[in-house]
Amino acid sequence: MRTSRCVAAAVLVAAVVGFIAVASNASNSAAQERPRPREAACSTWVRGSHATASCFNPNPDVDRVQLHVECARWWDPDMDGRSVEVGPAQHVRLADRCWKEIRKAWVSHR
Structure with a gap:
């Protein structure tokens, strides 16, 4: 047993x-x-009527980033900044503004 x-x-x-x-x-x-994200890491902040984005690309591939700004006032045109290439281990800073307040700002990747 x-x-x-x-x-x-x-x-x-x-x-x-x-x-x-x-x-x-x-x-x-x-x-x-x-899969690892193949996009640059971006931080966006708004101060008054100015929007700024800071992007760093830790990946071996190139990323294209673009800052978009939506203005709060109906008469203030929304802004789409130019697309910028961020190479491997590179850092870029993007900025744009509205005449008055900013409703929101974000970064797109291509």
Whole structure:
């Protein structure tokens, strides 16, 4: 009877160890398969009627960024800045403005 308990305990331990190994391999392969974002990391801030974006590209590929500004007043035209190329390990700063207040500002990637 004692032998069967030892065998059962050994089988249980082997099953748990096997399950942990399969689970860790699955999570490692899922992390490796997940695509990295290929866009520059950008921060945007607004001060009064001025909008500024700061972008850094940590990737080996070139990214094109563009600052968009939506003005708060109906008579104030919205602005779409020029598209700028951000190479690998490069930093760019984009700026634009409205006559009065800014409703929102954002950066698009191409």
